[in-house]
Amino acid sequence: MSSEPAIALTGISKRFGPVAANRDVSLSVAAGSIHGIVGENGAGKSTLMSILYGFYEADAGEIRIAGEPRRIRSPADAIAAGIGMVHQHFMLVETLSVVENVVLGAEGGAFLKRGVAKARAALAKLSGDYGLAIDPDAIVGELSVGLQQRVEILKALYRGAEILILDEPTAVLTPAEADQLFALLRALKAQGKTVILITHKLREIMDVTDRVSVMRRGEMVAHVATAETSPPALAEAMVGRRVLLRVEKQPRERGAPVLEAVGLSCRDGRGTETLKDVNLTLHEGEIVGIAGVAGNGQSELLEVLAGLIQPSRGVIRLGGQILATADRHPARLRDLGLMHIPEDRHRSGLVTAFSAAENAILGYQHDPAFGSGPLLSPARIEAHAREAFAAYDVRPPDPALKTAKFSGGNQQKIVLAREIERGPKVLLVGQPTRGVDIGAIEFIHRRLVALRDQGVAILLVSVELEEVMALSDRIIAMCGGRITGERVAEQADERDLGLLMAGVTDEAA
Amino acid sequence: MSAAPVELPRWADIALVPLVSVVAALLVAGLVVIGIGENPLEATALLLRGALGSAEGIGFTLYYATNFIFTGLAVAVAFHAGLFNIGGEGQATVAGIAMAIACFALPTLPGFLAAPFAILGAAAGGAFWAFIPGWLQAKRGSHVVITTIMLNFVAATLIVYLLREVIGKPGSMQPETPDFPASAILTPMHQLLAPLGLKLPSTPLNSAFFLALMALAAVWLLIWRTRLGYAIRTVGANPRAAAYAGISPAAVTMVAMAISGALAGGLAVNEALGVQHRLVLDFTAGYGFVGIAVALMGRGHPAGVGLAALLFGVLYQGGAELSFDKPAITRDMVVVIGGVLVLFAGALDGLFRRLVAVVLGMGRTP
Numbered sequence A: 001m002s003s004e005p006a007i008a009l010t011g012i013s014k015r016f017g018p019v020a021a022n023r024d025v026s027l028s029v030a031a032g033s034i035h036g037i038v039g040e041n042g043a044g045k046s047t048l049m050s051i052l053y054g055f056y057e058a059d060a061g062e063i064r065i066a067g068e069p070r071r072i073r074s075p076a077d078a079i080a081a082g083i084g085m086v087h088q089h090f091m092l093v094e095t096l097s098v099v100e101n102v103v104l105g106a107e108g109g110a111f112l113k114r115g116v117a118k119a120r121a122a123l124a125k126l127s128g129d130y131g132l133a134i135d136p137d138a139i140v141g142e143l144s145v146g147l148q149q150r151v152e153i154l155k156a157l158y159r160g161a162e163i164l165i166l167d168e169p170t171a172v173l174t175p176a177e178a179d180q181l182f183a184l185l186r187a188l189k190a191q192g193k194t195v196i197l198i199t200h201k202l203r204e205i206m207d208v209t210d211r212v213s214v215m216r217r218g219e220m221v222a223h224v225a226t227a228e229t230s231p232p233a234l235a236e237a238m239v240g241r242r243v244l245l246r247v248e249k250q251p252r253e254r255g256a257p258v259l260e261a262v263g264l265s266c267r268d269g270r271g272t273e274t275l276k277d278v279n280l281t282l283h284e285g286e287i288v289g290i291a292g293v294a295g296n297g298q299s300e301l302l303e304v305l306a307g308l309i310q311p312s313r314g315v316i317r318l319g320g321q322i323l324a325t326a327d328r329h330p331a332r333l334r335d336l337g338l339m340h341i342p343e344d345r346h347r348s349g350l351v352t353a354f355s356a357a358e359n360a361i362l363g364y365q366h367d368p369a370f371g372s373g374p375l376l377s378p379a380r381i382e383a384h385a386r387e388a389f390a391a392y393d394v395r396p397p398d399p400a401l402k403t404a405k406f407s408g409g410n411q412q413k414i415v416l417a418r419e420i421e422r423g424p425k426v427l428l429v430g431q432p433t434r435g436v437d438i439g440a441i442e443f444i445h446r447r448l449v450a451l452r453d454q455g456v457a458i459l460l461v462s463v464e465l466e467e468v469m470a471l472s473d474r475i476i477a478m479c480g481g482r483i484t485g486e487r488v489a490e491q492a493d494e495r496d497l498g499l500l501m502a503g504v505t506d507e508a509a
Numbered sequence B: 001m002s003a004a005p006v007e008l009p010r011w012a013d014i015a016l017v018p019l020v021s022v023v024a025a026l027l028v029a030g031l032v033v034i035g036i037g038e039n040p041l042e043a044t045a046l047l048l049r050g051a052l053g054s055a056e057g058i059g060f061t062l063y064y065a066t067n068f069i070f071t072g073l074a075v076a077v078a079f080h081a082g083l084f085n086i087g088g089e090g091q092a093t094v095a096g097i098a099m100a101i102a103c104f105a106l107p108t109l110p111g112f113l114a115a116p117f118a119i120l121g122a123a124a125g126g127a128f129w130a131f132i133p134g135w136l137q138a139k140r141g142s143h144v145v146i147t148t149i150m151l152n153f154v155a156a157t158l159i160v161y162l163l164r165e166v167i168g169k170p171g172s173m174q175p176e177t178p179d180f181p182a183s184a185i186l187t188p189m190h191q192l193l194a195p196l197g198l199k200l201p202s203t204p205l206n207s208a209f210f211l212a213l214m215a216l217a218a219v220w221l222l223i224w225r226t227r228l229g230y231a232i233r234t235v236g237a238n239p240r241a242a243a244y245a246g247i248s249p250a251a252v253t254m255v256a257m258a259i260s261g262a263l264a265g266g267l268a269v270n271e272a273l274g275v276q277h278r279l280v281l282d283f284t285a286g287y288g289f290v291g292i293a294v295a296l297m298g299r300g301h302p303a304g305v306g307l308a309a310l311l312f313g314v315l316y317q318g319g320a321e322l323s324f325d326k327p328a329i330t331r332d333m334v335v336v337i338g339g340v341l342v343l344f345a346g347a348l349d350g351l352f353r354r355l356v357a358v359v360l361g362m363g364r365t366p
Helices: A045-052 A075-080 A098-103 A112-130 A145-158 A175-190 A202-208 A231-239 A298-305 A330-335 A345-349 A378-391 A408-420 A438-453 A465-471 A494-501 B010-035 B040-052 B055-080 B088-105 B111-140 B144-166 B208-225 B227-237 B239-244 B249-276 B287-297 B302-325 B331-347 B349-359
Strands: A007-016 A019-029 A034-039 A060-065 A068-070 A083-086 A163-167 A194-198 A211-216 A219-225 A257-267 A273-283 A287-291 A313-318 A338-341 A426-430 A457-461 A474-479 A482-488
Touching (some): A019 A211, A034 A045, A034 A175, A034 A202, A045 A163, A045 A194, A083 A145, A098 A112, A098 A145, A112 A145, A112 A175, A145 A163, A145 A175, A175 A194, A175 A202, A175 A494, A194 A202, A202 A231, A231 A438, A257 A298, A257 A457, A273 A457, A273 A482, A287 A465, A298 A457, A330 A338, A345 A408, A345 B239, A378 A408, A438 A457, A457 A465, A465 A494, A474 A494, B010 B040, B010 B302, B010 B331, B010 B349, B040 B055, B040 B302, B055 B088, B055 B111, B055 B227, B055 B249, B088 B144, B088 B249, B088 B287, B111 B249, B208 B227, B208 B249, B208 B302, B227 B239, B227 B249, B287 B331, B302 B331
Parallel strands (some): A034 A194, A034 A211, A083 A163, A163 A194, A287 A457, A287 A474, A338 A426, A426 A457
Antiparallel strands (some): A007 A019, A007 A060, A211 A219, A257 A313, A474 A482
């Protein structure tokens, strides 16, 4: 281990048109340490890592790897410099085996056999060194998400990575899997590898890193030793002002049941059962949170309740009335007072190519308020947006601006304003704060609690367990399309919920 | 990671980029002209004089432009719904058949209703022929690109059969219908404007030109000012968001295709009802395919479609004059110029956007 820092960046700047994504950024990462980088969305973390991994070239600045100045113009340069990256969305071929994925791009010659044999031996050694038990012949698509992530890490190590960058690695993991990942990161550190962890979960930073750097608006605003800081201090550095990490919430008596699902099952296009016999009741004035690892039926539950997909079995009652097939349609459900903030605002909640004002009427384009007869009135649509954006603090409050140009938080506020302003009876909320900066998270959480206090029944789906625990009155855990348990929020703890999310039900325990 | 699309000011996006594309295309075409031993400047001058230098030239240019407006709009409307309708030829063919049937089957209409009825027949025929692939895509998942091409061939065969066996002129060796009733014929422009004291030479330009201008305005209204247009654009930009908003992508696909086909029917109106006054074989003459280029160049906006249609009108008319004066430059050369235009304005659009961005100092691209 040399005394030189593993990575030393000095004066890195990168502009995209008029936007300075990185401004005079300097960063020093000690060899053999775990270094955290935190910052809000758009703070420039991803750009900085993309520069380090060769996706972009910096306009100015210097990169030194282990003391050597380096030009990194492509990922191939980065790999040659000993940098490996584990992306948030895995870059794996699902139909190939583990060992085939590991050699992919490093096959070493025209024929596979030798490369594969070499990789198999190397894998066995790596697995031994770091306690990474994995079957080299397993098909990647059949592995759990946690194991797929290990394949990504193995891929990087096989290519000789001394420095490993992980981008939001725990977003898809159960708490237990996240703990295993952290154990692995510590093992890597013990072997002298350097790890850079990009995350927005402050708890992880506190748990696993040695030092942490905070970015805000393209600049580095703090470098601190993790032991000398605290989550509130980091949050303040990220946002530039004091923020409330807890959600203020008064206890409230829940009202009558409004939305009931009985024996709900659902199959996807391939015939796999994605929901299995789900029973659920939502009452007026309560927030019910669904805890679960992504891909365990929560999305399907939201989509079935919102009328976007049809259940294969089961009954849904809204306000005591059984919903007929014709009623289980998004437009009809909106009329009945069931509004939906979808999990993925880019894929379904917004048309990013439209102006913000046009998005503020998505789903309500037939409302007579926005025009007369078959015609829409641009003036009225704009006036409506102006009003809504003022009420929900959408910045910039420019209805004509293309929606893609708003930050994640402001896009989410546009969706929120649209679905809340009409006074829903039931609100389905998916990942309300995904890709949203801390300031906006605070705002969105306060709005949701205010709605619950007004008597709205809210179903909250979030992969952020902390968010579910902070907002919910009741928490339902899901695993494999089934409800595995229910807890009153005050009595829930993370370990207990983690077990339920992993499929360990009360009966089995 | 893909490079972010270059953002340009609106004026540059609408006017400057297409202009740069056209100039670049003309330069390349000029090289080809030099290659065959002619002077490109002289050729350009001849082309422009032929297209715009006389009242007669302008008449022909606008007549061609009328065809391109209809077929360009047809492609543009489908585009907004995320559909690539390459079946303009077939839709115009079936529109012509339906129009002929409307003209001959119901000859008892009062005179002033005959032309509108024939036009409605054309629209209905085109809409029907485009609805089929729309339905196939919406309900069966068959891609419209494939089915519209296939239906072009079906329509081409259908018209041969019908002209020979069913609606053809009795005793004629030509595959054509008898002349349409005089009441259904669209007035030629030189007759139409004569009462205003305007003396125009006789050209194929007829009142279908005004219908084309109305179609431009109507499509603008439809796409940007109606609830249906909002639904069409939503489905085109993000079908999942459309489903979330309670808009049925399947229904919009079928409706947009039908509207697209009806617009392609305008080609039959201009050609058969306005110029030839009867239905002849192959009256579509490739205008349906040029419509794709027109819509691409016009960026799907009716104003752009109008300008691109005019440009192609100039090329067609000027090209005809040019090949008359310079036998070395054949009609095929004009097709080459058109092809280069499509290549530069459509396929290589991004290249010039980047170039324009750099020239305007809009910053480097990643």
